[in-house]
Amino acid sequence: MTSPSIVWFRDDLRLADHPALRAALDRDEPVIGLYVLDDESPGIRPLGGAARWWLHHSLTSLAERLRERGSTLVLRRGPAEKVVAELARDAGAGAVFWNRRYGQPERDIDAALKTALRDDGLTAQSFAASVLFEPWTVATGSGTPYSVYTPFWRACLALPTPREPLPEPLSIPGVSKAPPSDDLESWELLPQHPDWAAGLREMWEPGEPAARRRLHEFLTEDSSSYEAARNTPSAGATSLLSPRLRWGELSPHTIWHESVQAGVGGMFLSELGWREFAWHTLFHFPDLATKNLRRDFDAFPWPTPDPEHLSAWQQGRTGFAIVDAGMRELWQTGYMHNRVRMVTASFLIKNLLIDWRIGEEWFWDTLVDADGASNSFNWQWVAGSGADAAPYFRIFNPELQAKKFDPASRYIAEWAPDHVSDSPPPQIVDLGETRKAALQAYEAVKGASRR
Incomplete structure (x- = not known):
């Protein structure tokens, strides 16, 4: 009897360089993809309107890519700790894998879930995937978090080089009968009355394939003007990769290594460093959105x-x-x-x-x-x-x-x-x-x- 693995997708809506997915595949059991829309758990901040629009289309893309490779994406809504545990029980899962999050409410959910799953005899494991350097690995000489960017990034660069990105799997075995899933349309992530998203549709194509195309385009065509023109808003010199990173359609490891291989570094990689600094700060100061750091x-x-x-x-x-x-x-x-x-x-x-x-x-x-x-x-x-x-x-x-x-x-x-x-x-x-x-x-x- 099989005991499928559940891969809990969060802000990592991709197949390439996905350590949690790789761990599931290494079990040599069927894989069930899961996304939970959690607006209910304590401390979880509901998504804004533009983010909800992006999420709808990125999930559509992810579901299609999983289906093409033989697996499925299950959509559920509710408190994540409860929803994930229920699906694991109902599907007879033997393992649940996910990539780490760094906000305090998310960490609390993940820690409690990991304990509950292990108490039930399941394998539950999390992985580093969304930042280049885990926040607890970078500290000042006195062991405190950095408060200034330049020494923070210098300390990061003194650590071992970020790992190589994992390849995208060509096939992902699925279960013979997929668990029940919400209809994405029922989540009403898209604006209706009025539909204000025409400009978003014109500018963006969410999803991992479009993200990879944009990274390639930037590295091969646009990066030469980045440092000179990145502050000129009409120049079109920025990478436009920020939503791709936010939703995890690209990992920072992929961007880092492909940039280095393309000979693109310096200021562009330091912008990745600024993103790392933001997550480092949030990890140590969870109330960043509501309380003055100073x-x-x-x-x-x-x-x-x-x-x-x-x-x-x-x-x-x-x-x-x-x-x-x-x-x-x-x-x-x-x-x-x-x-x-x-x-x-x-x-x-x-x-x-x-x-x-x-x-x-x-x-x-x-x-x-x-x-x-x-x-x-x-x-x-x-x-x-x-x-x-x-x-x-x-x-x-x-x-x-x-x-x-x-x-x-x-x-x-x-x-x-x-x-x-x-x-x-x-x-x-x-x-x-x-x-x-x-x-x-x-x-x-x-x-x-x-x-």
Whole structure:
């Protein structure tokens, strides 16, 4: 009698370089793929709208690829610890494998499930797959987590080279009768009333095959201009791999080794390092999305948000060209150029004096690449309250940023053409006055740090 293996897919919606899948295949038993939509477990953050759109299409792709190779993807909804254990029992599974997650609620679920499965006599094992360096393997000389990027990344690079990626299996044996599965459509991940995803469909094709094509395209065609033009939003010089990493359609090990083999390193690989730093920080500080990493920032006197200012920022109606262009690009495509992300975030925090957590929540809902670490980590970096943060008094002037990084207004013309017309929209605040107000408010933080 067979005892199938369950591979619990999470943020690793791929077949190549999937250690949990490889472990299941090594058992030489049928394999059942499983994805659990968990909006119920304590501490689990429900996905934003753009992320739900991506998940629907990436799961569709994964299910098709598993089916082509002989296996199946079972979809279940509910508290993951309960759902996985129930499927293991009902399917007569002998083992459950998964790749690790690093947020505290996810780690708690995984630890409890591993104990429960082993108590029931099953093999339960987790693997390193989503980061290059496990967070507990990188520490300062005194054993504390790093708070500054450069020494953190230097310490990472002093460790053994990240392992080679595992090959994609050509066949995956399935069970003779697949367990019952939810209909993906019943999860209602796609927007309906209204359907706001036309721009996402135009720009993106979720799934592992498209991810691999984009990596190849970037390494062979676009990477030569990356370092020189990556800060120019109209240049098309960025890799556009961030949602692929967020959903695990590509592993960081695959990107690392294929980049090195293609002769692409330097700044591009350091961006992988910045992602590692975000996960390292979240692992050690689980409340990154809600609490200031620098606790002296708890003294910052955030005023009650002006609802009209917040709405203008969300809708790209601030009157500042590069801010409006970025926010409209975000709404239409689920993506925003990284330089513009910094400018729009700085404007919300330091010109509108709106708490960074409110901006973080908006990006969480509208970005296809928002993950549990990088989104909050980067918002705290801009706010000045996080790891290796830009000082609060470093305020990105949106007009100067536009002149420096979009001097011909190509990006602005694409996303906010009303700003290059004869009558551009009015600006909702005065940059000079709001800068002074922000610096004055910052004095409360300076006072707290001295106490």
